Amino acid sequence: MEYRLTDFLPTTKKELELRGWDEVDVILFSADAYVDHPSFGAAVIGRTLEAAGFRVAIVPQPDWHGDFRDFKKLGRPRLFFGISPGCMDSMVNKYTANRRLRSEDAYSPDGRHDLRPEYPTIVYSKILRQLYPDVPIVLGGIEASLRRLTHYDYWQDRLRPCILCDAPADLLIYGMGEKPIVELARRLSDALSTPHASDGSPIGIPHASDSSPIATTPASDGSSIATTPASDGSPIGTIRDIPQTVYLTSSITPTTDDIVLHSHEECLKSKRSQAENFRHIEEQSNMMHAHRLLQPFAPAATKTPREAAVPVAPPAATKTPREAAVPVAPPAATKTPGEAAVPSVSTLGPSVVVNPPYPPMTTAEIDASFDLPYTRLPHPKYKGKRIPAYEMIKHSINIHRGCFGGCAFCTISAHQGKFITCRSKESILREVRQVVQMDDFKGYISDLGGPSANMYGMHGHNINICEKCKRPSCIHPQICPNLDTDHSKLLDIYHAVDALPEVKKSFIGSGVRYDLLLYHSKDEHANRAAQEYTRELITRHVSGRLKVAPEHTSDHVLNLMRKPSFQQFYDFKRQFDRICREEGLRQQIIPYFISSHPGCTEADMAELAIITKRLDFQLEQVQDFTPTPMTVSTETWYSGYNPYTLEPVQSAKSQREKLAQRQYFFWYKPEERRNIEQSLRRIGRADLISELCPQNNTHNTHQAHSSYNPHANPRTEPRRQESEKGQRRRRRRHP
Numbered sequence: 001m002e003y004r005l006t007d008f009l010p011t012t013k014k015e016l017e018l019r020g021w022d023e024v025d026v027i028l029f030s031a032d033a034y035v036d037h038p039s040f041g042a043a044v045i046g047r048t049l050e051a052a053g054f055r056v057a058i059v060p061q062p063d064w065h066g067d068f069r070d071f072k073k074l075g076r077p078r079l080f081f082g083i084s085p086g087c088m089d090s091m092v093n094k095y096t097a098n099r100r101l102r103s104e105d106a107y108s109p110d111g112r113h114d115l116r117p118e119y120p121t122i123v124y125s126k127i128l129r130q131l132y133p134d135v136p137i138v139l140g141g142i143e144a145s146l147r148r149l150t151h152y153d154y155w156q157d158r159l160r161p162c163i164l165c166d167a168p169a170d171l172l173i174y175g176m177g178e179k180p181i182v183e184l185a186r187r188l189s190d191a192l193s194t195p196h197a198s199d200g201s202p203i204g205i206p207h208a209s210d211s212s213p214i215a216t217t218p219a220s221d222g223s224s225i226a227t228t229p230a231s232d233g234s235p236i237g238t239i240r241d242i243p244q245t246v247y248l249t250s251s252i253t254p255t256t257d258d259i260v261l262h263s264h265e266e267c268l269k270s271k272r273s274q275a276e277n278f279r280h281i282e283e284q285s286n287m288m289h290a291h292r293l294l295q296p297f298a299p300a301a302t303k304t305p306r307e308a309a310v311p312v313a314p315p316a317a318t319k320t321p322r323e324a325a326v327p328v329a330p331p332a333a334t335k336t337p338g339e340a341a342v343p344s345v346s347t348l349g350p351s352v353v354v355n356p357p358y359p360p361m362t363t364a365e366i367d368a369s370f371d372l373p374y375t376r377l378p379h380p381k382y383k384g385k386r387i388p389a390y391e392m393i394k395h396s397i398n399i400h401r402g403c404f405g406g407c408a409f410c411t412i413s414a415h416q417g418k419f420i421t422c423r424s425k426e427s428i429l430r431e432v433r434q435v436v437q438m439d440d441f442k443g444y445i446s447d448l449g450g451p452s453a454n455m456y457g458m459h460g461h462n463i464n465i466c467e468k469c470k471r472p473s474c475i476h477p478q479i480c481p482n483l484d485t486d487h488s489k490l491l492d493i494y495h496a497v498d499a500l501p502e503v504k505k506s507f508i509g510s511g512v513r514y515d516l517l518l519y520h521s522k523d524e525h526a527n528r529a530a531q532e533y534t535r536e537l538i539t540r541h542v543s544g545r546l547k548v549a550p551e552h553t554s555d556h557v558l559n560l561m562r563k564p565s566f567q568q569f570y571d572f573k574r575q576f577d578r579i580c581r582e583e584g585l586r587q588q589i590i591p592y593f594i595s596s597h598p599g600c601t602e603a604d605m606a607e608l609a610i611i612t613k614r615l616d617f618q619l620e621q622v623q624d625f626t627p628t629p630m631t632v633s634t635e636t637w638y639s640g641y642n643p644y645t646l647e648p649v650q651s652a653k654s655q656r657e658k659l660a661q662r663q664y665f666f667w668y669k670p671e672e673r674r675n676i677e678q679s680l681r682r683i684g685r686a687d688l689i690s691e692l693c694p695q696n697n698t699h700n701t702h703q704a705h706s707s708y709n710p711h712a713n714p715r716t717e718p719r720r721q722e723s724e725k726g727q728r729r730r731r732r733r734h735p
């Protein structure tokens with residue numbers, strides 16, 4: 001299908017002129033290439049605002065060097081600048097678990113990784129604040145969303161405060177941004193058309209009664225460069241009640257409903273405080289009716305908003321871990337997190353305020369988002385260039401949002417929450433019909449999935465119970481008896497897609513939760529549907545290799561990961577093998593594993609090697625744990641405490657310790673043998689040497705390889721943001 005330039009959101013002055021526009025309402029700066037597809041965040045936000053009646057332009061991957069002409073070329077927007085740093089955290093996108101540069105940037109043309117800075121959220125907002133001190137700046141995307149409160153930054157090896165303390169922006173939107181961004185644009189637009197009072201304040205804009213926009217430079221940890229608060233005189237400084245937004249305030253009096261977290265400075269002093277905070281952050285990210293979170297921080301200096309329009313300096317972000325030595329500031333608040341504010345609690349000083357999220361979208365709302373007039377193509381400016389992430393997802397369909405798995409290393413729940421929002425069958429089929437029209441479509445849908453493949457249509461039987469539920473996972477440690485695990489609706493979607501004459505086969509590339517398939521509920525209909533689903537998955541939707549993610553073999557590590565016991569993998573493999581036998585299929589299970597997860601020791605890895613060897617696997621899909629922002633695993637790894645029990649947890653931290661664990665994946669490689677033997681002797685398991693490293697190792701090592709490719713399939717990444725597999729799955733679901 002042929003598209004005109006005007007079918008895309010405009011990216012240049014010329015494209016604005018083609019539309020006859022001399023001004024736009026919102027300009028989005030994106031650190032990803034502009035791909036007009038519902039898997040790419042800037043496109044989703046742009047199209048959503050457009051559908052709400054606003055004029056939107058996108059500047060993808062602006063050059064942040066030199067005279068900042070990319071930041072000036074479209075002038076100033078009527079309402080605000082939006083910064084969409086990309087579908088992945090910039091540091092996860094750029095560096096491996098070993099802090100090495102990745103081979104390519106999956107979201108850039110031809111995989112180039114010189115087209116985005118580290119921490120674009122900070123870099124772009126500083127430039128814009130310098131150039132346009134009075135225009136509001138709004139942050140969104142994964143990077144801002146997952147750095148909304150004090151978090152551990154693995155690449156700088158330190159705690160960082162809420163990203164608003166480093167990025168001079170006015171407001172941060174976390175999670176899926178469609179609803180808050182439209183509400184914000186409407187409020188700002190209404191304010192501009194509202195008469196002003198004699199003191200200059202807009203009439204009709206609610207003023208926050210308990211907070212005021214901050215005009216300070218937070219101390220954070222001594223490395224933050226001047227932060228700017230709200231732009232002078234903009235009504236955005238008074239908009240404090242939109243759900244799913246985050247802002248800084250100079251003072252606030254907690255209500256009885258608020259949760260006051262340990263201050264940033266307390267967390268710098270005490271790792272246990274950081275661990276305690278995280279439990280509340282995770283719980284509130286997943287509740288249907290969450291509380292507001294307040295986190296005090298200590299400001300270092302006070303500036304007016306205009307003073308705070310600082311010259312653009314190299315961001316703190318570019319410091320090396322050594323340079324980023326953290327001075328400890330005095331604590332700003334001493335309340336126990338979780339203690340609701342009581343009348344005796346005085347007003348807090350400078351604080352980060354995280355408003356509770358919007359309720360999960362309805363099917364009509366999510367349909368409306370996916371049904372926006374995307375071209376589903378990269379902007380024509382990328383003609384002839386390969387955008388790796390797009391190549392991976394262009395023939396795939398995302399059928400739902402949210403995940404109730406609660407895997408400890410995954411960020412989905414912090415971003416999308418645990419409640420599943422499903423697209424209707426009609427909306428899914430509309431998108432499939434668009435895909436089958438694509439010139440290069442050969443009859444194969446590469447994935448019909450979501451954050452997890454088989455949670456479509458699942459929810460609590462009794463929603464009243466779910467409304468009060470604080471569990472981060474509906475399926476760990478056991479499957480909740482209130483969870484409806486019926487796979488029938490999902491089967492119905494598969495059947496409807498496969499019935500289209502243009503579709504030869506639809507694959508399921510997203511991760512399948514086999515614990516849901518093995519679960520025996522009281523509902524016999526659901527049990528039959530699970531059996532039917534398992535057989536259909538294996539016989540019709542697998543391309544010869546079914547990838548599943550047991551992640552480990554040791555139950556105590558799996559428990560920390562919030563994954564099911566390895567016994568369930570055995571059970572599932574038995575079913576898989578039986579069905580393949582019955583159907584005359586030669587298919588394989590490919591299991592994914594993680595080393596160096598918190599709680600995992602060399603002895604656990606030795607056990608993993610023995611168990612998987614006995615199962616006749618030579619592992620391919622393996623990953624060293626990467627502590628990415630805002631996961632339970634990351635905070636456990638950093639703090640040394642389980643945030644829920646506050647029990648100590650040991651982790652492999654040094655490169656040497658991590659490599660000592662990782663080598664066990666490759667027991668079959670002759671070059672690993674000596675080190676593994678030494679390791680087994682050191683940990684007192686010399687008894688395993690003869691089994692793991694027999695003298696006449698007859699395994700066919702020419703087949704053995706780590707085929708793990710960081711950019712192999714960006715579409716299938718729900719769970720493990722720490723892993724590259726995880727990054728890939730998230731891309732399409734995290735606008």
Ligand code: SF4
Pocket residue numbers: 404459460461465466469470471473474475480481482483484
């Ligand atoms: S299904 Fe169970 S665990 Fe999940 S939200 Fe409802 S009550 Fe909580």
